[in-house]
Amino acid sequence: GNSVTQMEGPVTLSEEAFLTINCTYTATGYPSLFWYVQYPGEGLQLLLKATKADDKGSNKGFEATYRKETTSFHLEKGSVQVSDSAVYFCALPIYSGAGSYQLTFGKGTKLSVIP
Amino acid sequence: DTEVTQTPKHLVMGMTNKKSLKCEQHMGHRAMYWYKQKAKKPPELMFVYSYEKLSINESVPSRFSPECPNSSLLNLHLHALQPEDSALYLCASSQGGQNGPEAFFGQGTRLTVV
Numbered sequence: 001g002n003s004v005t006q007m008e009g010p011v012t013l014s015e016e017a018f019l020t021i022n023c024t025y026t027a028t029g030y031p032s033l034f035w036y037v038q039y040p041g042e043g044l045q046l047l048l049k050a051t052k053a054d055d056k057g058s059n060k061g062f063e064a065t066y067r068k069e070t071t072s073f074h075l076e077k078g079s080v081q082v083s084d085s086a087v088y089f090c091a092l093p094i095y096s097g098a099g100s101y102q103l104t105f106g107k108g109t110k111l112s113v114i115p
Numbered sequence: 116d117t118e119v120t121q122t123p124k125h126l127v128m129g130m131t132n133k134k135s136l137k138c139e140q141h142m143g144h145r146a147m148y149w150y151k152q153k154a155k156k157p158p159e160l161m162f163v164y165s166y167e168k169l170s171i172n173e174s175v176p177s178r179f180s181p182e183c184p185n186s187s188l189l190n191l192h193l194h195a196l197q198p199e200d201s202a203l204y205l206c207a208s209s210q211g212g213q214n215g216p217e218a219f220f221g222q223g224t225r226l227t228v229v
Binding site for chain 2: 031043089095105
């Protein structure tokens with residue numbers, strides 16, 4: 001079946017450190033892949049996406065490359081800031097009929113960045 | 116405008132109360148969703164509406180009753196809830212069809228059942 005496995009954390013980094021959050025997926029075909037971010041007390045925001053193999057999604061200094069050969073979509077940022085402290089979810093959309101897609105999420109990785 | 120608006124932001128209700136959560140989007144999206152998120156967990160799908168028709172009900176108890184009055188609005192009616200139903204309820208929408216599966220989420224309603 002379709003699933004997402006995500007490094008759980010929590011992850012604590014100092015400001016300006018390098019961030020990697022691992023995400024691997026199991027899916028039929030070549031679905032799009034997403035990273036969502038949830039700041040404390042808020043809903044989820046789409047951080048970045050990739051729609052096909054070798055695509056690189058990027059936003060706000062974050063990047064993730066869709067790797068078909070390793071079925072991975074790892075999230076990276078070269079220099080984290082305190083404001084990046086949040087929970088990050090890797091997500092796989094699964095077509096659920098009638099033009100809709102349900103999201104399968106990884107378990108989430110809580111990132112804390114300390115000054 | 117990529118906004119999904121949910122009201123109220125917070126809700127405290129007793130187990131005998133009836134309340135409703137509301138969700139609105141003006142992006143022309145034709146698919147709308149309710150997700151439930153417990154603390155330190157990912158969101159879990161509850162309901163999917165596509166073109167204003169209920170297409171998926173993930174075996175949600177009948178004390179949760181969704182409604183889609185039109186293509187911009189989605190409601191979740193609550194009745195006789197239990198304390199374990201306390202959670203963050205998230206509404207989302209997506210374009211529908213083959214035009215993009217990414218979902219846009221509202222800020223959520225934090226529900227406490229006492």
